[in-house]
Amino acid sequence: MKIPPRLARECLSAHDFEVLARKRLPAPLFGFVAGGSEDQHARAGNRQSFHRYAFVPRVLRDVSQIAQDVTLFGRSYRSPFGVAPMGGVALTSYEGDLALASGAAHAGIPMVVSGAALTPLEVIQAQAPGAWFQAYLSSDQQANCALVDRVGKAGYETLxxxxxxxxxxxxxxxxxxxxxxxxxxxxxxxxQVLTHPRWLFGTLGKTLLNSGAPRYRNLPAGNGTRAFSSAAAGLFGRRAAFDWEDLAGIRRHWPGNLVIKGVLSVEDVVLAREHGVDGVIVSNHGGRQLDSAVAPLTVLPDIVAAVPELTVMIDSGFRRGTDVLKALALGAKLVLIGRPFNYAAAVGGAAGVAHLAALLRDEIARDMALLGESRVESLHPGVLRDTGVWPQIGSARRGKSATLVPTYR
Ligand SMILES: Cc1cc2nc3c(=O)[nH]c(=O)nc-3n(C[C@H](O)[C@H](O)[C@H](O)COP(=O)(O)O)c2cc1C
Known part of the structure; x- marks a missing residue:
């Protein structure tokens, strides 16, 4: 996949995509992707949690061959990270869901299609076979089961x-x-729209011209509802009654791999195992749900110890190869990365996504060699020193320089 020269020149790490995306996107849209909830404590805590652990490298080991491929649910992937589910990516980049899926397929990493994606799940699976699907389920089990049937019929193996x-x-x-x-x-x-012409013509205009107004396509109910319409406002509020019993019903209905995303407590992962799930994603939704929720990395060791037989994955705040290696050393099998892939699609489409994946892959290979480890499977907590430094969570800044609160208005 050909990487546009500007991306190759200016995007040297995951952080750099944010700088370019911030310029390209209207401020409300950039703010929607970048931001978290309320005072942004959880979002800030995610990044700070990585400082708690420092590496203790080993030397004089043969690290000429680095193996970073992983096997999950019987499938092999070239790197131990993947693309987190993100709704509305087709607003930040033209055919954004397909850009994420193609870029991820090119890099040989898993990509999770969002239940709030604006592209039908069948179209994405057809373009990038092997993608996983994330569902937002409601308390209407009949509608849930109909969606789950659709997901299976489209060829998804992991829900x-x-x-x-x-x-x-x-x-x-x-x-x-x-x-x-x-x-x-x-x-x-x-x-904002008029002063961001590359987004106006390259994303919005092209989308309206080729596929009309963006609509939700992958929800248990309300598919076809236009994004940003008053009807759409009610679509995401029907989940409060969904509970473990409903999850058990989904387990009975879905024969494939079942994973729950957004757990942070040991009690819940034990319940998840009792309810027959195959894997969990330890996550605080990138700091976008409960503010001041604990950073996933800090609860990971307890969770891995409690459910060693489950596939434990993690997300929220991962930006570097070293971040990924810390989670793997603490027992995670896969790291999902959200915002940077959204920015990468916004500034470079599928090629941007593939470029970011290649950067992370290179970082992981280099970091493993410097750490003295040649296989990701052999990473273990002994490569880390727990410095005992807990995240210092500052309050969100408001005003000009804060990414946390966009500068628009
Ligand atoms: C723009 C955006 C949309 C998201 N949409 C969803 C979604 O539809 N479903 C979901 O489970 N998580 C969603 N998430 C959360 C991500 O899957 C993931 O948990 C989070 O982004 C990881 O943190 P990071 O962005 O710091 O890597 C979204 C995140 C962002 C930034």
Whole structure:
């Protein structure tokens, strides 16, 4: 896949995609992707949690051959990270869901299709066979089962049920920046759209021209509803009654791999095992749901110890090869990465996604060699020193320089 020269020149790490995406996207849209909930403590804590662990490298070992491939649910992947499910990616990049899927397939890593994606799940699986599907399920089991049947029929083997969204989060930064459902077009929003012509013509215009207004396609109910319409506002609020019993019903209905995403407590992963799930994703939703939720990395060791037979995966705040290696050393089998892949698709489409995956892959290979480890499977907690330094969570800044609260208005 040919990487555009500007991306190759300017994007040297996952962080760099954010800088370019911030320029390309209207501020409300960038703020929707970048932000977290309320005071952004959970979002900030995710990044800080990596400082708790430092590496203790070994030397004079043969690290000329580095193996970073992993096997999950019987499938092999070239690297121990994948693309987290993200709704609305088709708003930040043209055919964004397909860009993520193709870029990930090119890199040989798993990609999770979001239940809030604006592209039908069948189209994505056809373009990138092997993608996983994440569902937002409701308390209507009949509708849930119909969606699950559709997912199976489309050829998905792994179903992820997100469980940390009982109600919609308080993302007040979205409201401040003008990202609202229903959308309230005003002078400030119009100005943002007009002053971002590459997004206006390259993403919005092309989408409207080729596929019409963006619509939700993969929910248990309400498919076809236009994003940002007043009807869409009600689509995400019907999950509060979904409970373990409903999950047991899904387990009985779905013969494939079943994973729950958004767990942080040992008690819940034990319950997950009792309810027959195959894997869990330890996650605080990138700090976008309960603010001040614990950083996943800090609870990972207890969770791995409690359910060693489950496939334990993790996300929230991972940006570097060293971040990924820390989670693997603490027992995770796979790391999912969200926002950076969204930015990569926004600035470079599938090639941007493939470029970011290649950068992370190179970082992991180099970091493993410097750590003195040649196989990801042999990473263990002994390669880390727990410095005892717990995340220091500062309060969110408001104003010009904060990515946390977009500068729009
Ligand atoms: C723009 C955006 C949309 C998201 N949409 C979903 C979603 O539809 N389903 C879901 O389970 N998680 C969703 N997430 C959460 C991600 O799957 C993941 O947990 C989180 O982004 C990981 O943190 P990171 O962005 O710091 O890597 C979304 C995250 C972002 C940034």
């Amino acid at each position: 992820i049920v997100t469980v940390d969204t009982a109600v919609s989060a308080n993302r007040e930064n979205n409201r401040r920046s003008g990202y609202t459902t229903p959308l309230r077009p005003d002078v400030a929003l119009t100005w």
